[in-house]
Every structure is written in C-alpha cells, then in structure tokens.
Amino acid sequence: MPAAGTTAVVTVLPEAAPLLDAVSRIDPARVRPGVPAHVSLLYPFVPESALTGQDEQQVRSLAARFPAADLLLEDVVTAPGFVGVSVPELQPIVDAFRTQWPGLRPYGGRFGARPPAHVTVAMGTDDPAAAALVRAVLGDLLPLRTRAVAVQLVVLTEEGWRPRFTAPLGAPDGR
Numbered sequence: 217m218p219a220a221g222t223t224a225v226v227t228v229l230p231e232a233a234p235l236l237d238a239v240s241r242i243d244p245a246r247v248r249p250g251v252p253a254h255v256s257l258l259y260p261f262v263p264e265s266a267l268t269g270q271d272e273q274q275v276r277s278l279a280a281r282f283p284a285a286d287l288l289l290e291d292v293v294t295a296p297g298f299v300g301v302s303v304p305e306l307q308p309i310v311d312a313f314r315t316q317w318p319g320l321r322p323y324g325g326r327f328g329a330r331p332p333a334h335v336t337v338a339m340g341t342d343d344p345a346a347a348a349l350v351r352a353v354l355g356d357l358l359p360l361r362t363r364a365v366a367v368q369l370v371v372l373t374e375e376g377w378r379p380r381f382t383a384p385l386g387a388p389d390g391r
Contacts, residue, residue, distance in 0.1 A: 223267065223380070224259035225275055225313055227306065228252050231314045231362035232289060235301065235337045238353045246350065247337040250376015255333050257367065258313040258320060264371050264380075272369065272381065274316060279367040279383035282309045290359035292351050295327060296343045299350045300334035304389050306364060307333045309385075318321055 232253035262271050279322045291302045310333045314322060322331055337354060341347040366384045370377040 218260065218372050220373050221264040223261040223264050223287070224370050224372065224377070225257040225261050226258060226259070226368050226370055227309075227364045227366065227385075228254045228368060229287070229335060229362045229364065232301075232335050232360060234357055235289075235335065235354060239299075239338045239350055240358060242353060243346070244337075246337075246340055246346070248339065250373075250377070253335055253337075255306050255310070255335055255364070256322075257306075257310050257333075258317060261320065261324060261369070262317070267369075267380075275367060275369055276381075276383040278309070278312055278316060279385055280387050281312070283386040284363060284365045285385070287362045287364055288359055289335065292354050292358070293332065294341070294347055294351070297340055297385060298327075298336065299338040299341050299347055299354070300336045301354065301358065301360075303333045303335060305333075305359060309333075309367075340343040 230252065236247050236253050285305050287303055287305050289301045289303060293300050293302050314320070314330070338350045341350055364385060366382045367379040368382045371380055
C-alpha cells in the first residue's frame with residue numbers, strides 16, 4: 217500500500233466498476249479497498265506535500281487538451297502479481313502526462329518506462345491459477361463500453377483516496 221500523501225492523476229471509469237466487483241466476489245484481497253475503477257495517467261505523481269499551484273494548473277491544462285473519449289475495454293493484460301484491462305484509447309493522454317513530468321517514473325518503474333494505459337482489476341495474483349481465475353471472470357464481462365470525461369488529482373489515504381480536484385477533458389479553461 218502506498219504511503220499516505222502519495223498522489224496520482226487518474227481518469228475514473230464508473231462503468232468499469234463491475235470488473236472490480238466481480239474480482240472482489242472471488243477474492244476481496246485482490247482489489248484495493250476505497251479505490252474505484254480508473255486508469256492512472258501518472259502514478260505516483262508529485263507528493264501532496266510538494267504539490268504547487270503550477271502543478272495543478274498543468275494538470276488542468278493537459279486535461280483541457282484532450283477530448284472526452286468513448287472507450288472499449290476488451291483486452292485483459294497480465295504482469296507478475298497484476299491483472300488489468302488495456303485502454304489503448306487513453307495512451308496519448310497517459311504519454312502527455314509522462315512527458316510533462318519526465319522525472320516521475322510510472323509505477324516506480326515496476327512495469328518499465330512506458331506501461332500501457334489500463335484499468336487494474338486485481339493485485340497479488342502471483343499464483344498463475346489466481347490470475348487465470350481472474351481472467352476467466354473478466355472474460356464473462358468483456359467487452360465493456362465506457363467513457364472518459366475528466367481527470368482527477370487524487371491523494372491516497374489509509375482508507376483509499378481523496379479527490380483533490382477534477383478537471384473535465386476538453387474544457388477550454390481546464391475547470
């Protein structure tokens with residue numbers, strides 16, 4: 217679990233909640249409590265104690281550069297200890313956030329320099345049988361259509377996360 221005060225820039229996808237719910241029904245320990253279905257655009261982001269107004273304005277400005285997007289979630293991806301669903305339509309915005317803050321390593325470098333945009337649906341799936349079970353459950357729910365409409369800057373807490381602000385995608389003034 218990340219330290220309290222860790223931040224992230226995300227796009228919440230409420231319509232993808234059934235994916236996390238299905239995994240939680242088979243093993244609640246695989247899903248992070250208090251964290252909704254989302255795509256991390258940049259995690260970890262600037263620590264809360266170091267965030268500046270300029271950082272916040274840059275997040276809003278980047279969000280304004282990208283339109284809301286219809287998404288089709290259909291491809292399951294795995295890595296050691298992880299199962300997710302790819303969201304290639306959001307890769308351009310993910311890349312823009314990583315370019316804006318080049319000193320921040322996505323996921324601390326755990327998945328390489330350019331991990332693909334994805335919704336994490338299960339953690340702690342080091343056992344191949346656990347990963348296969350999650351994949352099977354997801355297969356019954358995919359494809360799934362959703363829409364990305366905003367970017368959130370969130371602060372992680374012991375209970376999950378707390379939104380600091382939301383910036384609509386494509387909003388001319390970033391608000």
